Amino acid sequence: MTHFIEYYRHIFILCVFFVYSTFIVNTVNAEEIIYQPNQWFQNGIWINDVNGSKARRLFNPPLLIKEISIQKGDRYLLGVGKGEAPEVGSDVYLFDTHNLKKGRKDLTYGRYGFVSDAAISRNGDIVFSNIIFNENPDGIYLIQKVEVHQPIPKPEKLYSGPADYVDWAPNGKEVVFSNSEGIFILDTLSKKVRQILDYGTRPVFSPNGNRLAFLVFTPRQNENKMLGKIGIISLDHPQEVIILDRDTSKTNAPPYYLTWMPDGESIAYGLCEVVFFTRCEYLNFAVAVSDGRNRRLFTKFKGGLRTWEWTRKSFPVKPIAKITTTWGQVKLKTESGGTNE
Numbered sequence: 001m002t003h004f005i006e007y008y009r010h011i012f013i014l015c016v017f018f019v020y021s022t023f024i025v026n027t028v029n030a031e032e033i034i035y036q037p038n039q040w041f042q043n044g045i046w047i048n049d050v051n052g053s054k055a056r057r058l059f060n061p062p063l064l065i066k067e068i069s070i071q072k073g074d075r076y077l078l079g080v081g082k083g084e085a086p087e088v089g090s091d092v093y094l095f096d097t098h099n100l101k102k103g104r105k106d107l108t109y110g111r112y113g114f115v116s117d118a119a120i121s122r123n124g125d126i127v128f129s130n131i132i133f134n135e136n137p138d139g140i141y142l143i144q145k146v147e148v149h150q151p152i153p154k155p156e157k158l159y160s161g162p163a164d165y166v167d168w169a170p171n172g173k174e175v176v177f178s179n180s181e182g183i184f185i186l187d188t189l190s191k192k193v194r195q196i197l198d199y200g201t202r203p204v205f206s207p208n209g210n211r212l213a214f215l216v217f218t219p220r221q222n223e224n225k226m227l228g229k230i231g232i233i234s235l236d237h238p239q240e241v242i243i244l245d246r247d248t249s250k251t252n253a254p255p256y257y258l259t260w261m262p263d264g265e266s267i268a269y270g271l272c273e274v275v276f277f278t279r280c281e282y283l284n285f286a287v288a289v290s291d292g293r294n295r296r297l298f299t300k301f302k303g304g305l306r307t308w309e310w311t312r313k314s315f316p317v318k319p320i321a322k323i324t325t326t327w328g329q330v331k332l333k334t335e336s337g338g339t340n341e
Contacts, residue, residue: 031262032311034058034077036065038282038303045077045095047311052300059095061104066090070309072122079104080118080128092118092128094148107143107153119175121168124148127175127188128155129163137162140177142188159186159193165202170209178203183214196238200231202257207264210235215255215269216243228254230267230287246271247285247294262310265289268297270305282306 031050037043044060045068063081070077077095081104092115093104107126108115118128124145130138140163141155162179169176175186182198196203200214216231230244246255246269257270266288272280282304284297298305 033305033308034068034070034311035301035308036068036079036306037301038280038306039064040279041303045079048301050298052298058097058100059103061093063093063104064306066307067117068307068309069119070311071120071124074311076120076124078118078120078126080115089113090115092126094126107148108155109152112141112155113138116163117165119166119168121172122170123172125168125172125188127158127166127168129166129177137179139163140166140175140186158188158191167204169205170207176203176205176212178214183212196235197233197241204258204260206260207262211264213258213260213267215258217254227252230255230258230269232267232289242289244287244289244292245294246287247283247296250283257307259309261286268308270307280306284308 032047033050034045034047037046045058045065046055047058048055058077061079061081063079065079065081067080068077069079075097077097079093079095080090081093082090089110091110091112092107094107095104096102108128108130112128112130113132114130116129116131118126120126126143126148127140128143129140132138139157139161140159142158143153143155147153147155158175159177162181163177164179166175166177168174169185173188175188176196177184177186178201181195183196183200183203184193185196186193196212197214200216203212203214205212212233212235214231214233215228217228227248229246232242232244234240244267251271251273253271253273255269256272259268260266261268266286268284268286271283271285273283275281280303284301284304285294286297287294298308
């Protein structure tokens with residue numbers, strides 16, 4: 001009798017293991033995002049899956065975060081934020097996910113006027129663009145990794161002149177930026193600048209660094225207003241430029257935010273539909289590079305998302321002797337932070 005029970009116990013365990021293995025093979029981890037929600041409904045910086053089912057607040061700074069950049073490995077988050085009273089202006093803030101109690105670290109302290117945009121590279125260097133208080137363009141500054149954790153970091157000026165949006169190349173050596181004259185790439189070592197396009201704004205590198213996505217504004221038919229579309233340029237073949245239509249079924253508002261999807265096959269963007277004076281309902285979409293089809297994103301988030309970035313790319317789990325987890329479950333091991341932070 002004992003052997004009979006043991007036999008069927010082993011059969012049961014094998015069946016459970018088979019079902020579990022099948023489930024693992026067919027499951028794709030939900031992509032995680034770090035985001036600033038619609039400020040009319042929630043405050044702070046949150047992490048969640050794209051379905052909105054695992055919300056967790058990371059930080060609750062008294063700031064309206066308008067730009068987010070995430071270092072590879074998800075240790076440090078960079079935010080460009082506008083302070084609430086009595087704070088004024090727009091500065092660059094650093095957040096350490098390994099020490100949530102630290103809260104934010106101000107990197108610019110209002111010393112650089114109005115910060116337009118900022119980005120953190122894979123190795124931890126930071127660039128930001130700004131204008132000074134009288135609204136004259138100032139340039140692009142670099143805060144090297146060794147300076148980031150000092151009590152008051154000392155930025156180095158890389159470029160003097162107008163610059164609004166900035167983004168690091170995956171190689172950590174070049175920065176793309178835009179101004180009224182078009183889109184440019186800056187070599188952070190030689191400080192040489194080369195022009196890529198004589199139009200376009202808000203350029204962002206694709207995950208592999210071979211392409212740029214950007215916004216371009218074209219006149220609407222029979223109207224004076226401009227309609228924002230999404231452009232793509234190949235850096236290997238700069239003569240190849242594709243202009244994709246954005247979704248106009250919900251609103252004619254131009255895109256205000258742009259980022260690549262983790263797979264590099266689609267570009268995500270945000271629209272702001274004004275519903276009550278300055279109150280926005282954010283509409284989030286992705287447009288496929290291959291065929292220009294648009295699809296809606298983040299429909300489970302009340303009021304949509306103001307700004308967001310993916311924490312990592314999700315992959316189907318292979319039937320191997322490993323279990324993969326998301327960033328929210330197991331934080332990746334990265335270098336330790338500075339002692340002066």
